[in-house]
Amino acid sequence: MKYAACLLNLLLLIPYQTMAAEKTQQLLSKSNGISYPVGWQNWSTISVSQRTDNNTLRLIVGNAIAVKAARAGRTNPWPENSIIGKVVWKDEQLSTWPTATKPGKLIHAEFMFKESNKFVETYGWGWARWVGKQQRPFNNGMQQCITCHTPVKENDWVFTEPASLP
């Protein structure tokens, strides 16, 4: 069924899309020397999160390697070539259900790329971020990301705990 569903996605998505958005994203500048992970908008979900300290909603997605590992509970360490993406929006009140929030303004999409041999000096991960709807690359270096993630260095530097799925 995964095969059928994916095939259906291929059949449905390809003939109709202009590819314009993806072509634009291929042209985005690198962040911390890392190329933009084109197509992440269609990756499967690993988890979701909300933060009350800055009022944001978060979606955590992964490439096929990362999703497979998350679903199998094999995330410490995450396998080589995993890519984990965290998409962050300001949360906004849902007008039709006032005690609910929805994603408002897009803050950034940030990614961790697991390539232990390539990113030896940054704990096996490449750290990158593209800011705002225009996806302006963050280029202030990986140390800022690493500093924030230091509390979870024993979790292979990842905050995300995969959601329970049936």
Next chain:
Amino acid sequence: MKYAACLLNLLLLIPYQTMAAEKTQQLLSKSNGISYPVGWQNWSTISVSQRTDNNTLRLIVGNAIAVKAARAGRTNPWPENSIIGKVVWKDEQLSTWPTATKPGKLIHAEFMFKESNKFVETYGWGWARWVGKQQRPFNNGMQQCITCHTPVKENDWVFTEPASLP
């Protein structure tokens, strides 16, 4: 790239998976007369949400038709054969970042199936829900779903507002 990414997913996912989980889900009983939408765990995201009235985190996914419509802003009405899924977890504090929440216990996964000719009496949608990690089918009828969704009947009966994506 969508083609390549999907093809990569096929290559990576198929040889390794046992298909056991999906086979089990194909055997799940119908909810309100509707078959289980096997494979939804790998669908792309339409939005996320949080509710403070019952402390839940929500992920809203869609089949390829629904995701394409959401990304294009064509959601009133949603196109025929759209399936929208909402996955609901109790939220829990993230121990490594106390002002953040993560998905805790899985409450249910609920789905709306847009088939106007089939679901004439329920406003063009089939309404179904499977409860808990075991995905026990809800069979108390569609009216309970419709009653709750009545405030958004002008939005084609859908609360979800698609997230802004780059």
